[in-house]
Amino acid sequence: MHLKEILKYRAVPLEGVYLCLTRKCALSCEHCSTYSHPLANESPRSKELVQFVESFNESIAPKILFLTGGEPLMLPKLVSKLTDIAHFAGSRVVCITGLFFASIENGSKLLNEIKNIDHLMISIDIFHEKQIGRNAIFKMLHKIRKLGIDISISTVGFGKDDLYLKDLIKYVRTEFEDQVPLFVNSINPVGRAKSFYSDIQSGPIALSSNESEIEGCKMMAWPVVAFDGTIVTCCNESVIDEDRPDHLILGHIRDTNWEAVRKKVTEDVILKAIRSVGPKYISRRFAPERACNGYCNTCKSLDTIQGIRQNITPWIQTPGMKILDDYISSYYYDKIIFNISPFSELISIGLDVNTIHKNDNLKEE
Numbered sequence: 388m389h390l391k392e393i394l395k396y397r398a399v400p401l402e403g404v405y406l407c408l409t410r411k412c413a414l415s416c417e418h419c420s421t422y423s424h425p426l427a428n429e430s431p432r433s434k435e436l437v438q439f440v441e442s443f444n445e446s447i448a449p450k451i452l453f454l455t456g457g458e459p460l461m462l463p464k465l466v467s468k469l470t471d472i473a474h475f476a477g478s479r480v481v482c483i484t485g486l487f488f489a490s491i492e493n494g495s496k497l498l499n500e501i502k503n504i505d506h507l508m509i510s511i512d513i514f515h516e517k518q519i520g521r522n523a524i525f526k527m528l529h530k531i532r533k534l535g536i537d538i539s540i541s542t543v544g545f546g547k548d549d550l551y552l553k554d555l556i557k558y559v560r561t562e563f564e565d566q567v568p569l570f571v572n573s574i575n576p577v578g579r580a581k582s583f584y585s586d587i588q589s590g591p592i593a594l595s596s597n598e599s600e601i602e603g604c605k606m607m608a609w610p611v612v613a614f615d616g617t618i619v620t621c622c623n624e625s626v627i628d629e630d631r632p633d634h635l636i637l638g639h640i641r642d643t644n645w646e647a648v649r650k651k652v653t654e655d656v657i658l659k660a661i662r663s664v665g666p667k668y669i670s671r672r673f674a675p676e677r678a679c680n681g682y683c684n685t686c687k688s689l690d691t692i693q694g695i696r697q698n699i700t701p702w703i704q705t706p707g708m709k710i711l712d713d714y715i716s717s718y719y720y721d722k723i724i725f726n727i728s729p730f731s732e733l734i735s736i737g738l739d740v741n742t743i744h745k746n747d748n749l750k751e752e
């Protein structure tokens with residue numbers, strides 16, 4: 388499964404779901420958005436994760452199950468088990484890893500547990516490379532590719548002129564003869580990166596900064612199972628970790644199945660409005676006296692607007708809003724939402740129209 392196949396569904400509601408398997412990680416990168424480290428021990432219960440993924444069978448399964456952390460490969464047997472269950476329901480499985488085992492003697496033994504994964508996304512950046520040498524990483528990547536697992540490189544840097552990024556991109560393209568795609572993004576001031584990086588600095592290749600008032604939230608498309616098993620609407624780090632208003636919670640994996648998540652995402656009036664017109668417009672319309680406090684902060688405070696649910700309900704049910712919601716739900720198919728210019732073309736490297744659909748049941752859908 389090629390990187391571009393994954394990204395083209397990223398903004399389509401319910402076509403994917405993220406599971407945060409563990410906050411634990413063998414590494415301790417300075418920029419880590421999840422504050423992961425070797426002694427972290429927060430994880431959803433394995434039994435409940437299995438039960439949740441099994442529930443894909445009872446509904447329309449997401450196309451992509453995205454396993455993340457921390458380091459999901461700290462739990463390789465669980466990764467393998469969840470992958471088999473997801474495959475049975477028709478989903479495909481992507482796992483992101485910092486490849487900690489590349490520097491461990493016999494680390495490649497771990498590959499036996501993850502042969503069934505459809506795509507391994509490898510995090511490499513200046514912070515990872517302080518802990519694992521590039522040679523060890525690339526040696527392991529060759530072994531992974533020999534197993535037939537598709538891979539991509541996920542990296543972050545400080546804008547288009549970042550010398551580290553330029554060097555890495557050149558190195559990857561040469562080493563893998565233009566067969567391994569790269570996803571290049573900016574460092575964001577979240578998690579540990581907050582200590583050394585500010586919002587202002589993150590400008591050059593940050594996600595869209597469209598300032599128009601009507602801007603539906605594209606990041607609300609794939610629900611996230613957080614480290615305590617709570618299911619939330621989006622991958623905003625503060626929603627996952629600390630600051631969860633009720634209207635952005637979809638349930639908990641101990642008692643919420645995929646069908647119930649789908650129902651809430653598609654039917655809840657506040658979520659529909661966030662997806663269609665975005666939090667700034669909602670706030671301006673239903674609480675015009677409030678000052679805008681930023682896109683996500685406005686979203687997180689929507690439930691404090693008096694009578695918001697009652698007021699939004701008749702409005703969201705008007706024919707015009709229904710058409711807009713349906714339009715938004717289908718509009719993002721095949722569209723890459725990330726504004727990662729000038730690195731955009733790197734996501735298509737190695738895309739071979741004759742092979743990307745191997746084992747690919749998406750073709751018919």
Ligand code: SF4
Pocket residue numbers: 412413414415416418419420421422423424456457458484485510
């Ligand atoms: S490898 Fe990933 S999860 Fe682990 S510390 Fe680094 S950024 Fe965080």
Ligand code: SF4
Pocket residue numbers: 604605606607620621622623626635661666682683684686687
């Ligand atoms: S907090 Fe709201 S606006 Fe921000 S990503 Fe999440 S759902 Fe979207």
